[in-house]
Amino acid sequence: MSSVQIRDVRKSFGNFEVLHGVTVPIEDGQFVVLVGPSGCGKSTLLRMLAGLENITSGTISIGDRVVNNVQPKERDIAMVFQNYALYPHMTVADNMGFSLKLRNAGADEINKRVKRAAEILALGPLLDRYPRQLSGGQRQRVAMGRAIVRDPQVFLFDEPLSNLDAKLRVAMRTEIKELHQRLKTTTVYVTHDQIEAMTMADKIVVMHDGIVEQMGTPLELYDKPDNQFVAGFIGSPAMNFLKGHVRVNGVATFEGPNGVKLPLKTAPAASDGRPAVYGVRPEHFTIADDGAEAEIVVVEPTGSETQVFAKIGGEQVVAVFRERHQFNPGEKIRLKPEPSLVHLFDETTGKRLNA
Amino acid sequence: MADVAIPRAKPQMSEDNAWTRLKHNRNWLGFWFMVPAMAFLIFFLAYPLGLGIWLSFTDTRIGRVGHFVATENYEWLWDDSIFWLSVFNTLLYTFVASALKFAIGLYLALLLNENMPFKAMLRAMVLIPFIVPTVLSALAFWWIFDSQFSIISWSLKHLGLINQNINFLGDTTWARICVIFANIWRGVPFVAITLLAGLQTVSPSLYEAATLDGATRWQNFRFITYPLLTPIIAVVMTFSVLFTFTDFQLIWAMTRGGPVNATHLMATLSYQRAIIAGQLGEGAAISSAMIPFLLAAIMVSWFGLQRRKWQQGENND
Numbered sequence: 001m002s003s004v005q006i007r008d009v010r011k012s013f014g015n016f017e018v019l020h021g022v023t024v025p026i027e028d029g030q031f032v033v034l035v036g037p038s039g040c041g042k043s044t045l046l047r048m049l050a051g052l053e054n055i056t057s058g059t060i061s062i063g064d065r066v067v068n069n070v071q072p073k074e075r076d077i078a079m080v081f082q083n084y085a086l087y088p089h090m091t092v093a094d095n096m097g098f099s100l101k102l103r104n105a106g107a108d109e110i111n112k113r114v115k116r117a118a119e120i121l122a123l124g125p126l127l128d129r130y131p132r133q134l135s136g137g138q139r140q141r142v143a144m145g146r147a148i149v150r151d152p153q154v155f156l157f158d159e160p161l162s163n164l165d166a167k168l169r170v171a172m173r174t175e176i177k178e179l180h181q182r183l184k185t186t187t188v189y190v191t192h193d194q195i196e197a198m199t200m201a202d203k204i205v206v207m208h209d210g211i212v213e214q215m216g217t218p219l220e221l222y223d224k225p226d227n228q229f230v231a232g233f234i235g236s237p238a239m240n241f242l243k244g245h246v247r248v249n250g251v252a253t254f255e256g257p258n259g260v261k262l263p264l265k266t267a268p269a270a271s272d273g274r275p276a277v278y279g280v281r282p283e284h285f286t287i288a289d290d291g292a293e294a295e296i297v298v299v300e301p302t303g304s305e306t307q308v309f310a311k312i313g314g315e316q317v318v319a320v321f322r323e324r325h326q327f328n329p330g331e332k333i334r335l336k337p338e339p340s341l342v343h344l345f346d347e348t349t350g351k352r353l354n355a
Numbered sequence: 356m357a358d359v360a361i362p363r364a365k366p367q368m369s370e371d372n373a374w375t376r377l378k379h380n381r382n383w384l385g386f387w388f389m390v391p392a393m394a395f396l397i398f399f400l401a402y403p404l405g406l407g408i409w410l411s412f413t414d415t416r417i418g419r420v421g422h423f424v425a426t427e428n429y430e431w432l433w434d435d436s437i438f439w440l441s442v443f444n445t446l447l448y449t450f451v452a453s454a455l456k457f458a459i460g461l462y463l464a465l466l467l468n469e470n471m472p473f474k475a476m477l478r479a480m481v482l483i484p485f486i487v488p489t490v491l492s493a494l495a496f497w498w499i500f501d502s503q504f505s506i507i508s509w510s511l512k513h514l515g516l517i518n519q520n521i522n523f524l525g526d527t528t529w530a531r532i533c534v535i536f537a538n539i540w541r542g543v544p545f546v547a548i549t550l551l552a553g554l555q556t557v558s559p560s561l562y563e564a565a566t567l568d569g570a571t572r573w574q575n576f577r578f579i580t581y582p583l584l585t586p587i588i589a590v591v592m593t594f595s596v597l598f599t600f601t602d603f604q605l606i607w608a609m610t611r612g613g614p615v616n617a618t619h620l621m622a623t624l625s626y627q628r629a630i631i632a633g634q635l636g637e638g639a640a641i642s643s644a645m646i647p648f649l650l651a652a653i654m655v656s657w658f659g660l661q662r663r664k665w666q667q668g669e670n671n672d
Contacts, residue, residue, distance in 0.1 A: 050567060052567075072566050072567050073567065073568070079563075079564070079567050081560045081564060082560075083558065085558065085563065087578075088583065089583060098565070098578070099567075099568035102569040102574060103569055146564075150568075
């Protein structure tokens with residue numbers, strides 16, 4: 001186990017720079033999730049960490065050692081690939097023991113460590129099977145077993161759950177998190193799924209277009225997104241954004257589309273008339289008499305909650321209620337954002353304006 | 356629901372005559388779909404093969420209907436040293452050429468699978484020997500190995516390495532080397548391109564995983580590439596061996612089996628005896644004698660080709 005330092009790392013393919021100076025400190029034993037839309041550079045960063053891609057500039061260190069010029073096999077890392085990359089012609093046991101075999105470990109040693117990893121992952125009865133004879137979830141576990149056997153400094157996961165069906169994905173999510181709690185190995189996990197990031201991470205790094213937009217604990221990102229991108233990326237259903245202007249006439253309010261008045265707890269200093277984006281999460285709407293008028297478009301009950309799509313000042317927003325309101329499309333209701341949970345962003349830069 | 360009777364169609368057996376039933380029989384229809392292919396195979400493969408075997412048991416000559424002579428042709432061949440020399444030549448030719456074609460083909464395939472400039476052009480160039488008609492390339496080799504005008508002799512002489520022309524196709528050892536060389540030149544593209552196709556089915560992430568597992572380039576080849584390539588190697592080498600064993604054009608155009616029968620293969624000897632000398636029965640016997648060898652090659656590949664355990668699908672035994 002050890003810490004990982006990514007310092008001002010850049011990556012160019014030819015003249016095209018895909019990572020524009022990324023700095024991510026990772027503490028010993030931390031579970032860090034790199035999350036972002038496809039093309040944001042998260043997988044490239046992970047592959048640079050693994051040594052599968054060269055580092056154009058900046059440094060990556062594992063422990064105290066800068067590994068820029070260290071061969072992948074010398075970096076003491078193990079990686080789980082999106083397609084698992086299991087060797088199809090080897091049994092589960094041989095797959096897991098392959099790295100030890102290459103390091104000329106004795107048969108007893110290999111056997112012992114494979115058995116132990118198989119025990120951790122409940123793969124015991126499958127050791128003599130070939131990858132083709134396994135289900136998706138089992139293959140996923142073998143891929144993790146292959147990483148565990150090596151007992152590396154750092155685990156790297158490259159979208160490991162994206163080939164699984166929805167139900168299995170949730171189960172494996174828990175399994176990976178539990179595994180990390182047991183082994184406490186530093187883990188870097190790449191995903192485009194913000195729910196995976198929220199549920200598993202100690203620290204989330206949100207990436208976008210080759211830069212780090214924000215990093216922090218899942219709840220920090222949820223409660224206080226630094227910018228509009230993070231605000232929109234984290235949380236499901238996504239945060240609602242309404243364009244308008246800040247008004248300070250004794251009381252701070254937000255003038256939304258078509259003059260709709262929305263509540264603000266406090267306005268940023270000297271911001272009267274400033275154009276801004278008003279952000280409110282679907283779960284932070286309540287129904288109140290002093291709320292903004294909204295016309296219901298669609299109602300989607302999911303059982304545990306109800307998602308209501310409605311129009312405020314002509315703009316569509318979504319609100320989520322735990323209560324089972326009986327709404328009908330076309331009906332007018334009054335939606336009130338909880339003022340203390342409202343986010344305000346600069347219209348052009350997208351930076352957060354309120355504290 | 357249980358008390359609602361499902362209306363059933365009245366049995367119409369009476370109206371179903373044999374012909375209508377046959378029209379709806381999938382096997383009957385399937386049979387007719389197979390007929391064209393079957394006709395081709397029977398008329399162009401099974402019939403000539405059967406005729407060839409039958410001829411080998413007769414004393415047919417060109418222009419004269421033969422009589423059944425049982426195994427007389429084979430008994431003659433058994434004591435014919437030229438026949439045995441051709442068997443030896445064929446085995447030597449097949450073994451040496453196939454082994455080298457495999458080695459060179461695999462090397463080329465690995466090379467072409469790497470990322471390099473002009474990859475598409477290089478891949479296309481590799482195919483050139485394959486697309487040139489065999490007889491034309493054989494003629495070209497004939498000139499290259501000519502006793503007087505050989506470009507190789509000429510070059511070596513100008514380099515001061517030799518004083519006299521090498522008698523490429525006139526010396527028994529040189530002649531064998533030359534025809535084997537020509538065969539390899541012609542056969543390598545097939546092996547290389549097929550193996551390259553096989554290499555491209557191997558997922559790059561397997562190499563990445565192996566690299567992270569600590570494999571060197573050689574270990575990547577030894578433990579990942581080679582085992583995953585074995586099914587394709589089995590196919591391509593079977594074809595290569597069969598083509599080489601039955602080779603005729605190249606030899607006939609370059610040496611006609613000479614000098615002193617040193618490059619006579621079973622196929623060329625059969626042609627010489629059957630068509631040139633008119634002894635159809637004897638020629639057919641030589642051709643038929645190739646069958647056991649070819650069957651043996653096919654058996655080897657058949658067992659080699661059997662799906663390996665790791666290739667099998669979802670059986671949870």
